[in-house]
Amino acid sequence: MVWHLRKCVKCGNYTLNQKMCPLCNQSVRIPHPPKFSPHDKYLKYRMNIKEEQITT
């Protein structure tokens, strides 16, 4: 998925226009990208391994 979408700061309209909202001519921002937390995933994985080692 390519993040060329912009979100209008005023009306919240999503647009491919990089400079301004086509509806109200307000500036646009990059919408919040989905949060990736690979570090947390690995941490959980490692914790699970630790727990397994403790129980065995």
Ligand SMILES: [Zn+2]
């Ligand atoms: Zn707008």
